[in-house]
Every structure is written in C-alpha cells, then in structure tokens.
Amino acid sequence: DSGVTQTPKHLITATGQRVTLRCSPRSGDLSVYWYQQSLDQGLQFLIHYYNGEERAKGNILERFSAQQFPDLHSELNLSSLELGDSALYFCASSARDRGSGELFFGEGSRLTVL
Amino acid sequence: AQKITQTQPGMFVQEKEAVTLDCTYDTSDPSYGLFWYKQPSSGEMIFLIYQGSYDQQNATEGRYSLNFQKARKSANLVISASQLGDSAMYFCAMREGKFFGNEKLTFGTGTRLTIIP
Numbered sequence: 638d639s640g641v642t643q644t645p646k647h648l649i650t651a652t653g654q655r656v657t658l659r660c661s662p663r664s665g666d667l668s669v670y671w672y673q674q675s676l677d678q679g680l681q682f683l684i685h686y687y688n689g690e691e692r693a694k695g696n697i698l699e700r701f702s703a704q705q706f707p708d709l710h711s712e713l714n715l716s717s718l719e720l721g722d723s724a725l726y727f728c729a730s731s732a733r734d735r736g737s738g739e740l741f742f743g744e745g746s747r748l749t750v751l
Numbered sequence: 752a753q754k755i756t757q758t759q760p761g762m763f764v765q766e767k768e769a770v771t772l773d774c775t776y777d778t779s780d781p782s783y784g785l786f787w788y789k790q791p792s793s794g795e796m797i798f799l800i801y802q803g804s805y806d807q808q809n810a811t812e813g814r815y816s817l818n819f820q821k822a823r824k825s826a827n828l829v830i831s832a833s834q835l836g837d838s839a840m841y842f843c844a845m846r847e848g849k850f851f852g853n854e855k856l857t858f859g860t861g862t863r864l865t866i867i868p
Contacts, residue, residue: 639795670855680842680858693855725794737803738846739786740856742796 640664643728643743651751655716658746660728662709668692668731669711670740671703675724686711718750754778755843755859763865764833771818772828772862774843783847785826786856787817790840799841802826830864838866 640663650656662669671683673696682695686705697703700718705711715722725747729740756775764770776785787799802810802817810817818827830837840863844856 679860682855682857685855695855727796729796737801738784739798739801741798742788744793744795747794 639741639743641728641730641741641743643726643746645746646744647747647749649749649751650718652718652720654718654750655714656718656748658713658715658726658728658748660711660713660743662711662728662730663741666730666741667709669705669709670729670731671697671711671713672727672729672742673724674727674745675721678724680727683713715748718748720750723748723750753859754847754857755845757843757859757862759862760860761863761865763867765867766835767832769829769831770833770837770864772830772841772843772864774826774828774859776824776826776843776845778824778845778847780847783845785817785819786844786846787815787826787828788842788844788858789837790842790861792839796842800828833866835866835868838864840864 642661644659667688669686673681683697684703685693689705700716703713725745727742727745729742754777783804785802789797800810800812800815800817802819809819814831816829840861842861843859
C-alpha cells in the first residue's frame with residue numbers, strides 16, 4: 638500500500654460527459670502529480686501541484702483541469718470526454734523526506750469512455 | 752529526442768535466472784535521478800530502485816540492482832534469481848534538475864517481462 642488513495646477505481650461513462658477523479662496523497666506529502674497511461678501514449682505527465690499551487694503542466698488537454706485543495710487532496714476534472722480519453726489515470730505524491738524523490742503512486746482510476 | 756529509451760518491448764526469462772532490462776537516457780542537466788518501477792497486471796506502479804547522477808556506487812535493493820554507466824547514459828535494471836512474481840511491466844524513469852519542488856518523472860515505454868517456470 639503506497640498510502641496514496643484514488644477514487645473511483647473504475648469509471649464507465651459516455652462521450653461528451655464530465656467526470657471527476659479524486660486523489661489523497663500520502664500523509665505529509667505536499668506534492669500531487671497526475672499521469673495518464675494509455676496503450677498508445679504510455680505514461681504521460683499531466684500536471685503537478687505543490688501545496689495548492691500549480692507547479693508544472695505537461696500534456697494536459699484544455700478539456701482537463703485539476704486543483705489541489707487546502708487539505709492537500711486533489712481532483713482531476715475531465716470534460717467533453719472522447720473515446721481517446723479512455724485510460725488509466727494515476728495520482729502520485731512525492732517522498733520529500735527520503736531525499737531520492739521517488740513518486741508513490743495510487744492504484745489508478747481506470748476510465749472507459751463508450 | 753526520447754529522454755528515456757527502453758528498447759526491449761518484451762522479454763522471456765527462465766525462473767531463477769538473472770535478467771537485465773535495458774534503459775538509456777538523454778539529458779544535458781548534470782543533476783538528475785533515475786528510477787525503476789514495476790507494474791504488475793493489477794495495474795499499480797511499484798517503486799523499485801533509485802540512482803542519483805552523483806552517486807558513486809550502483810544502487811541495490813534486495814534482488815534489484817541498477818547498473819549505472821554514466822558515460823554511456825545507461826541505467827539498466829538487473830534482477831537476480833528471478834521469480835514468477837517478477838512477471839510484470841517494468842518502467843525506467845528520469846527526473847531532471849535539482850530535487851526539491853521538481854519531482855516530475857519522465858517514463859520510458861516499458862519492458863514486459865515474463866518469467867517462465
């Protein structure tokens with residue numbers, strides 16, 4: 638158990654819909670990272686939040702948005718969903734206290750768009 | 752250019768044999784970190800091992816070791832005495848720049864390892 642919690646684990650929805658994925662980082666970790674894993678694109682970095690502030694953006698579509706709340710949990714909002722958005726979405730938090738900075742990943746939210 | 756290259760899409764290895772998974776990287780930053788993650792069929796990403804660019808010795812964690820050849824920009828993962836439970840996807844990843852506030856990792860495409868009984 639990495640200590641990072643993601644909900645829901647599975648989600649099936651239709652094109653054009655909107656969904657929200659939720660992440661709670663490990664206790665004490667201020668950073669939250671979102672990644673998308675699809676068959677054709679591999680693991681792609683989407684966005685990084687640190688203590689409520691956006692720190693870096695990767696290949697995140699304009700239809701997607703994220704935020705980190707004062708209690709440090711984060712939400713990834715995906716709107717106007719397309720078939721190609723079907724993927725495994727990971728949240729990760731960083732182990733700043735260990736010095737190496739490895740990311741601890743949640744179990745992922747598997748999104749299927751029909 | 753790809754920052755992380757894993758050239759082996761799939762590998763089959765006999766149980767109890769050692770296996771080497773290849774990873775090469777590309778960066779001009781003198782400060783970077785290299786990571787290996789395991790992704791079993793259940794989907795979670797499990798951290799295995801870390802090597803810093805300034806580390807003088809190769810990292811080891813139990814049956815895992817990282818063969819770090821800085822001049823060749825390679826960071827191969829070696830698994831000794833492979834077990835059936837080692838069957839999974841393995842990803843090499845890199846963090847560029849100084850650590851604090853920049854833990855974003857760039858991942859390779861992965862190698863699917865299958866251990867044969």
